[in-house]
Amino acid sequence: MPNTAKLRKRLIKKLEELFQLDQPDLDFGFYRIMQTKALQIKSFIDKDLLQIIEDAFGQIDEARKAELEANIARELEAAKEYGVADPEQSPKVMEARAMYESLRDGASAEADVYDHLYRFFERYYDDGDFVSRRYYARESAGKAAPFAIPYNGEEVKLHWANADQYYVKTADYFSNFSFDISQAAEIRKMSKDVKVLNGIPETPLKIHFRIIDASEGEHGNVKESEDKKRFFVLYEEMPIEFYDSGELVVNFEYKSLPGGKNDVEPETEKALKEKFGKSLNKGDMPNLAITHKIIEAVSQTEKGKEYLNAMNLYAPTDKIPNRPLLAKYINQYTARNTRDYFIHKDLG
Known part of the structure; x- marks a missing residue:
């Protein structure tokens, strides 16, 4: 022990x-x-x-x-x-x-x-959520976890695992997503010398993801049809801008796309596979393509040069060992605004 x-x-x-x-x-x-x-x-x-x-x-x-x-x-x-x-x-x-x-x-x-x-x-x-798991013992590879449920002697008892949780639908919930990329875990573990070597400044590097426009979707608990499914895409007219303070702003749209799919162009898919590996999952391509466009746009500005080294640092996953750090935050942002979830009733 x-x-x-x-x-x-x-x-x-x-x-x-x-x-x-x-x-x-x-x-x-x-x-x-x-x-x-x-x-x-x-x-x-x-x-x-x-x-x-x-x-x-x-x-x-x-x-x-x-x-x-x-x-x-x-x-x-x-x-x-x-x-x-x-x-x-x-x-x-x-x-x-x-x-x-x-x-x-x-x-x-x-x-x-x-x-x-x-x-x-x-x-x-x-993993970031408050859940209610009334188990007596942990689940193992060979045995499910036995749960305790409220019981008053009924002959038949129906119980839902999420009975004491509220369902929160995020389909129409949007907010700005702000972070300081210089405080990313991948950077915080670096020594000062390594930061200097990688061109990471000591000053904050704040980035704000912002929704410029969101098309209306289904309401309540109605599931969107495939052809009306909406996706996060860069706002083409002004993908990035800077506040007067020098902080970077990335503008997004949330809208339906033709055919109800968010597929990248064949040329883009080829380029992504060359960079990240031929086994790259199609589901990862849209956010990686967005990452590439943002980095390219930032590189063409004078104010954005200090952001580039941090954005391009690796935040590896099992499937994408050379994933850019910026892509990690884009994944968090898009997931946060598109996934429904449950929250414990006492935390509603």
């Missing part, structure tokens, strides 16, 4: 993920609020919460632990010198062991608290 330090570290990592402290690059909505409070939240997680647990169980003093171990050894040696038939059963040795076990039990109880807290948050939070 992992020791107390490892379990504590695992809990801290989960809480940082839950409070979005691992995404300082995103700069809009909920993310912006969390970043303004990041230092306070970080302090609570790293210090206050752990201190509360340590105070409750008593912090395990490693020096005290070593002292008790040495005491056991001394009593054993003394029992042997006095000729005790079974030194381990000597009252003095048993008393010394009892004191040591008491200290160790305290450490075990503290570790259990970290483990239970981690399992609780893991159950209700997964």
Whole structure:
């Protein structure tokens, strides 16, 4: 079983993920609020919460632990010198062991608290969403997770896994998507020397994705027909612009396309396959094509030159090892505004 330090570290990592402290690059909505409070939240997680647990169980003093171990050894040696038939059963040795076990039990109880807290948050939070998973045991490759459901003795009980969640349809929900690409995880892990080598400035590089025009689609929970399906495309009249502050703005449209498909041109498909590999998935091509157009447009401006190195850094995936960092954010943006999702009812 992992020791107390490892379990504590695992809990801290989960809480940082839950409070979005691992995404300082995103700069809009909920993310912006969390970043303004990041230092306070970080302090609570790293210090206050752990201190509360340590105070409750008593912090395990490693020096005290070593002292008790040495005491056991001394009593054993003394029992042997006095000729005790079974030194381990000597009252003095048993008393010394009892004191040591008491200290160790305290450490075990503290570790259990970290483990239970981690399992609780893991159950209700997964990959950016708060979900309700009432399982007794984790799902494994050979066995599904047994769930607990509300039951009042009915002969037949029908239950939906998302019974205590709200369905949120995002088809007509649009908002600006802002981020500081210089704070991307791929850049934050670089040393200063590596940043200089890659031409990454120390100043923020904020980018805003904005919807200029969105055609009207189906309302409510009506599913769009294939020929009316809408897609994100660059706003051709002005794909990019800059605020007076020098921050980059990328303009999008969300509209239906002929045939209800978002296929790239044959020449573009050929160029993308040459750059990213012949096994490139067709579904990845539109966003990669958008990425290429944005980078090309930015490269032709004086203000945008400082953005180029960061945009072109690799943010690899299993299938696209040389995916540009900008493409990662375009994928996040388009997915955020086109996927429906469930949210726990207490967080609605």
